[in-house]
Amino acid sequence: MIKKSIQVKKSSGEKVDFSLDKLKASLHRSGAGENDVSHILNIVRDELYQGISTNEIYNRAFALLKKKKSVFASKYKLKKAIYEFGPTGFPFEKFIGQVLKHSGYDTEVGVLVDGKCVQHEVDVVASKENRTLYVECKFHGEEGRNCNVKVPLYIHARYRDIIAETKIKGALSTEGWVVTNTRFTKDAIEYGTCAGLTLLSWDYPKNNGLKDRIDSLGLYPITVSTLLTKREKNFLLGRDVVLCKQLLGDSFYLDHLGISETRKSKILKDIQFLCNVSG
Structure with a gap:
């Protein structure tokens, strides 16, 4: 338990009380199990300090999720992944x-x-x-x-x-x-x-x-992938591949990028699991 209220700084500059419940809910939405969620919560909670940014909390939770399973980290970064559609929109x-x-x-x-x-x-x-x-x-x-x-x-x-x-x-x-x-x-x-x-x-x-x-539709943007580099994502976006589901049907683009068969298999397996998680 947190002995006193911890103030966190949002991206807007506003300061609000840290909510363990909100963090817990976002971790559960990633698909991580109860044990993994509890483990991450305990680590993040111990590292909190007054005035910590929500972005720093996110980055720490994201890194811990990625260690557990890359697909969990992909779902967790959904909101930030859409920002990666920039700069033109x-x-x-x-x-x-x-x-x-x-x-x-x-x-x-x-x-x-x-x-x-x-x-x-x-x-x-x-x-x-x-x-x-x-x-x-x-x-x-x-x-x-x-x-x-x-x-x-x-x-x-x-x-x-x-x-x-x-x-x-x-x-x-x-x-x-x-x-x-x-x-x-x-x-x-x-x-x-x-x-x-x-x-x-x-x-x-x-x-x-x-x-x-x-x-609900399982329509995750290609930018959620933690296994693709920024250059590779930009290549795919430039060819109108904006969804993970699209890449499953157009996997030949990974060959154009010179990605090895081993890595290609891992990327597609990760994306397949991600899309199936939400049906």
């Missing part, structure tokens, strides 16, 4: 397109759509039956930056111009979406909800946020 748009595709939609990324007043480039257009989603992705390459109310305000204006044109053409059902890899501010959520936009962030809506959808 274009791989994030492709990733969201894949998430919607695996949810049953026909998707296109980077589509020019006519509005009533001007033409718009929409990050993702997703269609299912007579329903069309116009999805704008707001990617942040660093932690601590949230989407404020200006984002849904701007996107709502663009969406209204698009649907004004689609109504003329007799489209049946449309939705405007705003997706971010970070979080929405309270005002952004209030405005987006009031305006009828669908908001999707790392943890919003509750229990159906981006992290929940990734886990």
Whole structure:
């Protein structure tokens, strides 16, 4: 037990009380067993000090998980792995397109759509039956930056111009979406909800946020891999391989990278297990 409250510094600069329960929950989500989780918690808890950063706590827990099993570390680093889609954010748009595709939609990324007043480039257009989603992705390459109310305000204006044109053409059902890899501010959520936009962030809506959808669909980004180097990940992203599942089907890219058969087998086995963990 911690005798007194330990203050930790978040990436935003805010100081909050350290939560053992939150750390425990994140470790369990990695797939690690109770004994491994308890062992890691005891080590991290003993190394805490006043003002320690959440990033330092994360790095320590990540290193310990990686020693236990690389796939646990991969799941644990999910949030940070999405930041690795930067700096342009274009791989994030492709990733969201894949998430919607695996949810049953026909998707296109980077589509020019006519509005009533001007033409718009929409990050993702997703269609299912007579329903069309116009999805704008707001990617942040660093932690601590949230989407404020200006984002849904701007996107709502663009969406209204698009649907004004689609109504003329007799489209049946449309939705405007705003997706971010970070979080929405309270005002952004209030405005987006009031305006009828669908908001999707790392943890919003509750229990159906981006992290929940990734886990339930097993759609882990290629950047979660702890066995691939940064250069190798960038090579794959440059060839539109944004999901671990994609690499299982396009493993020949590992041959292009000159990866040995032994290492290739290990990488694919790790990814196969990762995708199967979440079904």
